[in-house]
Amino acid sequence: MAYDFQVTVDCTNPHDLADWWAETLGWDVEPQDEGFIKEMVAKGFATDAETTHHRGKLVWRTGAAIRHPENDRRLLFQFDEAAKTVKNRWHVDVRVGEDKRDAERDKLVERGATFLWEASQGPHKWFTMSDPEGNEFCVT
Structure with missing residues (x-):
């Protein structure tokens, strides 16, 4: 049985790194639903501290993803406060x-x-x- 997967990259600035890799690979930055994010905060399922603004839009602070334009290949850039230190x-x-x-x-x-x-x-x-x-x- 074959499994689907995504690659996840820990990073200190997931939105900027997602933008960089999307441009590098010719992929698309996956949109985030501002309405859903606002609803989650309003209902108490998330806090304002878990959000940020990137390129004028409300997004989840902890991550951004990019997708191949023609299939489901996906890279997720996930916030980690620790900078990369080893190979x-x-x-x-x-x-x-x-x-x-x-x-x-x-x-x-x-x-x-x-x-x-x-x-x-x-x-x-x-x-x-x-x-x-x-x-x-x-x-x-």
Whole structure:
């Protein structure tokens, strides 16, 4: 039996990181229902402290998600007050193709990523980078 899953990234600023990754992957930021959030606060199921404003909209403070535009693939960015301190145990590979790798690296650096190193195995080459919160990923 196959299972569906999502990848969750702990981070200190989930809404900004969701925006960054949505632009990087060409995915969509999942909308949050302001009416529902207000209703949950009004009914006492949540507090104002559990909400924040992002890009002029009321959102849950603790998370933001992005979705692939054509299927149900989803990344969730979840608030954690602790900043990242050690290397990821697993990471995302962004596959752009050999002919676009250098240009994509440069665009990502301009947008706040950090180039860490270039590596290869046989004929395969990739760049290891980190997103604005230090989470490693590769551009292949």
